[in-house]
Amino acid sequence: MSNPSLLILPGDGIGAEVMVEVRRIIDWFGAKRDLVFDVSEDLVGGAAYDKHGTPLHDDTMAKAQEVDAVLLGAVGGPKYDDLDFSVKPERGLLRLRKEMDLFANLRPAQCFDALADFSSLKKDIVAGLDIMIVRELTSGVYFGEPRGIHMEDNMRVGVNTQRYTEAEIERGARAAFEMAMRRNKKLCSMEKANVMESGILWRDVVTEVHKDYPEVELSHMYADNGAMQLVRAPKQFDVIYTDNLFGDILSDCAAMLTGSLGMLPSASLGAPMANGRPKAMYEPVHGSAPDIMGQGKANPIACILSFAMALRYSFDQGDEATRLEAAIEKVLADGVRTGDLLGDEDTTPVSTSGMGDAILAAL
Amino acid sequence: MSNPSLLILPGDGIGAEVMVEVRRIIDWFGAKRDLVFDVSEDLVGGAAYDKHGTPLHDDTMAKAQEVDAVLLGAVGGPKYDDLDFSVKPERGLLRLRKEMDLFANLRPAQCFDALADFSSLKKDIVAGLDIMIVRELTSGVYFGEPRGIHMEDNMRVGVNTQRYTEAEIERGARAAFEMAMRRNKKLCSMEKANVMESGILWRDVVTEVHKDYPEVELSHMYADNGAMQLVRAPKQFDVIYTDNLFGDILSDCAAMLTGSLGMLPSASLGAPMANGRPKAMYEPVHGSAPDIMGQGKANPIACILSFAMALRYSFDQGDEATRLEAAIEKVLADGVRTGDLLGDEDTTPVSTSGMGDAILAAL
Ligand SMILES: CC(C)[C@H](C(=O)O)[C@@H](O)C(=O)O
Numbered sequence: 170m171s172n173p174s175l176l177i178l179p180g181d182g183i184g185a186e187v188m189v190e191v192r193r194i195i196d197w198f199g200a201k202r203d204l205v206f207d208v209s210e211d212l213v214g215g216a217a218y219d220k221h222g223t224p225l226h227d228d229t230m231a232k233a234q235e236v237d238a239v240l241l242g243a244v245g246g247p248k249y250d251d252l253d254f255s256v257k258p259e260r261g262l263l264r265l266r267k268e269m270d271l272f273a274n275l276r277p278a279q280c281f282d283a284l285a286d287f288s289s290l291k292k293d294i295v296a297g298l299d300i301m302i303v304r305e306l307t308s309g310v311y312f313g314e315p316r317g318i319h320m321e322d323n324m325r326v327g328v329n330t331q332r333y334t335e336a337e338i339e340r341g342a343r344a345a346f347e348m349a350m351r352r353n354k355k356l357c358s359m360e361k362a363n364v365m366e367s368g369i370l371w372r373d374v375v376t377e378v379h380k381d382y383p384e385v386e387l388s389h390m391y392a393d394n395g396a397m398q399l400v401r402a403p404k405q406f407d408v409i410y411t412d413n414l415f416g417d418i419l420s421d422c423a424a425m426l427t428g429s430l431g432m433l434p435s436a437s438l439g440a441p442m443a444n445g446r447p448k449a450m451y452e453p454v455h456g457s458a459p460d461i462m463g464q465g466k467a468n469p470i471a472c473i474l475s476f477a478m479a480l481r482y483s484f485d486q487g488d489e490a491t492r493l494e495a496a497i498e499k500v501l502a503d504g505v506r507t508g509d510l511l512g513d514e515d516t517t518p519v520s521t522s523g524m525g526d527a528i529l530a531a532l
Numbered sequence: 533m534s535n536p537s538l539l540i541l542p543g544d545g546i547g548a549e550v551m552v553e554v555r556r557i558i559d560w561f562g563a564k565r566d567l568v569f570d571v572s573e574d575l576v577g578g579a580a581y582d583k584h585g586t587p588l589h590d591d592t593m594a595k596a597q598e599v600d601a602v603l604l605g606a607v608g609g610p611k612y613d614d615l616d617f618s619v620k621p622e623r624g625l626l627r628l629r630k631e632m633d634l635f636a637n638l639r640p641a642q643c644f645d646a647l648a649d650f651s652s653l654k655k656d657i658v659a660g661l662d663i664m665i666v667r668e669l670t671s672g673v674y675f676g677e678p679r680g681i682h683m684e685d686n687m688r689v690g691v692n693t694q695r696y697t698e699a700e701i702e703r704g705a706r707a708a709f710e711m712a713m714r715r716n717k718k719l720c721s722m723e724k725a726n727v728m729e730s731g732i733l734w735r736d737v738v739t740e741v742h743k744d745y746p747e748v749e750l751s752h753m754y755a756d757n758g759a760m761q762l763v764r765a766p767k768q769f770d771v772i773y774t775d776n777l778f779g780d781i782l783s784d785c786a787a788m789l790t791g792s793l794g795m796l797p798s799a800s801l802g803a804p805m806a807n808g809r810p811k812a813m814y815e816p817v818h819g820s821a822p823d824i825m826g827q828g829k830a831n832p833i834a835c836i837l838s839f840a841m842a843l844r845y846s847f848d849q850g851d852e853a854t855r856l857e858a859a860i861e862k863v864l865a866d867g868v869r870t871g872d873l874l875g876d877e878d879t880t881p882v883s884t885s886g887m888g889d890a891i892l893a894a895l
């Protein structure tokens with residue numbers, strides 16, 4: 170049997186430097202745990218635009234469709250701010266999500282014990298926080314038609330369309346209920362059904378899918394109240410299911426609550442492929458952070474934990490994922506910190522590669 | 533000359549009980565400060581539906597168009613959850629906003645010194661916080677057509693349309709820049725220009741309007757990053773300008789940061805009327821809180837501060853507004869608290885009317 174395949178797309182900004190550390194971890198699993206991956210690497214985002222004039226070359230897209238999992242760094246940066254919409258770095262990422270049909274975006278918002286002090290929230294509000302946001306990722310206002318800027322009575326008009334079919338809401342809801350079953354059997358669905366008809370359909374469909382998961386306690390919340398409740402008392406939530414745009418905002422809000430932004434991974438999953446593995450892409454929640462790029466300051470942990478998610482969700486290696494996560498927790502408990510996590514406690518500052526060294530040592 | 537006119541719409545839940553206290557304050561200004569208002573009262577939301585089968589009767593709409601200012605309590609409640617979308621309590625509120633053309637929604641997010649401990653955020657992150665969010669209120673996905681739920685290939689599809697004309701973005705932007713000029717000359721505009729064309733137009737138009745306000749320091753931020761930054765370091769912001777839907781979520785998030793939710797007023801302003809006053813509606817940021825309705829537990833301060841905003845923005849009585857605000861600050865400094873604000877410090881618990889008494893005494 171051939172080795173499982175991984176396509177690495179470092180992308181822009183700090184993407185390249187954190188991915189170097191991930192590759193060292195991948196190599197360790199090959200050498201020490203007999204988990205050998207066929208790894209290839211390619212361009213996405215501004216890096217792809219610089220070389221090919223497009224944020225995702227067709228060849229790269231084809232490769233992404235063939236591999237077992239994609240690992241992406243980050244896309245975007247001020248250098249590309251003035252590019253036409255159609256070739257902006259983000260279009261590369263969105264094309265991957267859409268063409269691979271990665272409808273279920275899993276975004277854990279987890280507060281690491283050793284880092285609870287980094288939250289802007291009071292420690293007792295966030296200590297032990299562990300939420301999973303399931304964000305619908307391939308539909309909604311991100312992809313709805315009609316869209317664009319046109320002229321009307323001599324005036325520019327900007328249009329985007331929020332559009333959800335029953336089937337789109339349903340398959341994401343199933344992913345969310347499955348996640349709730351694996352966790353604490355508590356799901357909160359968020360929309361604006363008081364203002365948007367697409368939100369009414371959302372609530373309806375989620376309520377129907379609930380019949381197949383009677384053990385899960387389901388609640389509904391308006392997304393504005395959801396933002397409030399996340400700030401007020403985030404531990405009331407376990408799994409949250411919401412749409413592409415609300416999910417973009419609410420998951421970033423939840424991520425920032427934890428104080429552990431440089432630590433948070435994500436998984437974007439689609440339907441099972443012929444080999445039974447889901448189509449999958451893994452990426453850190455943080456962005457390309459162009460301000461600290463190339464200075465050895467980036468925290469590689471979010472990207473390494475994204476690889477841990479790949480081990481768990483794509484390769485059925487939950488024990489190996491746990492091994493990697495435990496190594497990272499140990500390193501943090503030992504006080505090893507990249508620049509984003511330096512406090513006044515007794516900690517050891519390290520560079521991006523220093524953090525890689527420490528994790529390898531702990532493994 | 534006739535007295536200025538006020539239409540009071542208590543609405544649902546705690547709306548009625550907080551409005552009783554506001555009327556006592558209004559009466560005080562008539563008796564002691566010679567500021568006599570012609571006050572009328574009517575129904576909106578579920579209360580209007582119960583009586584008329586519609587969340588806003590045409591006669592009420594007509595009255596709202598004629599008065600100098602509308603003061604609204606809150607709308608909505610679980611009792612009305614299963615009503616058809618077209619007669620939900622919220623439709624009454626949205627009709628008022630739309631037909632009065634109240635395009636500029638001013639939402640202060642202010643942390644009251646005496647209450648900084650109530651925030652879920654660390655005290656140093658929120659103490660002294662004072663942000664003004666200017667939310668576009670009459671367009672965007674709240675009102676865009678086409679909208680609704682239709683069948684396609686035997687499946688339900690939910691559609692809403694995000695639509696902004698240049699003129700709509702511009703007039704809200706002018707309101708935001710004017711606000712920035714009265715404050716610290718710092719404006720941050722938020723959209724998702726990396727994903728939505730309507731966001732690109734938004735950024736373009738705001739950048740153009742900036743030419744008329746060169747003294748204001750303008751920045752742009754993606755709305756998801758905006759949510760993060762609000763949680764991370766809210767004091768970096770002074771005035772924020774954003775669209776109807778992002779504004780709904782971000783202003784609730786910002787309001788909750790302060791820990792002073794029961795304290796926050798809002799103003800929704802339109803174009804000047806024949807008498808020079810803007811079309812205007814004032815309402816507390818909090819909702820109808822049906823769980824504590826009728827128990828004398830509601831905090832009337834947000835609604836009273838909404839009346840203070842009316843004094844300032846509709847009636848050019850900035851000094852009287854300041855007088856009222858100072859009375860409220862004194863009451864808080866004295867430790868008088870409704871149930872939502874009780875901590876372990878040395879405070880005096882009061883009912884809704886007890887808070888009204890205390891504010892009148894301080895006046
Ligand atoms: C980079 C951008 C297109 C993307 C999004 O809006 O989905 C990002 O914010 C995210 O959440 O993954």
Ligand SMILES: CC(C)[C@H](C(=O)O)[C@@H](O)C(=O)O
Nearest residue numbers: 363364393608622625626780
């Ligand atoms: C009640 C509801 C329609 C309203 C909105 O979504 O605008 C509320 O959340 C608000 O922010 O004023």
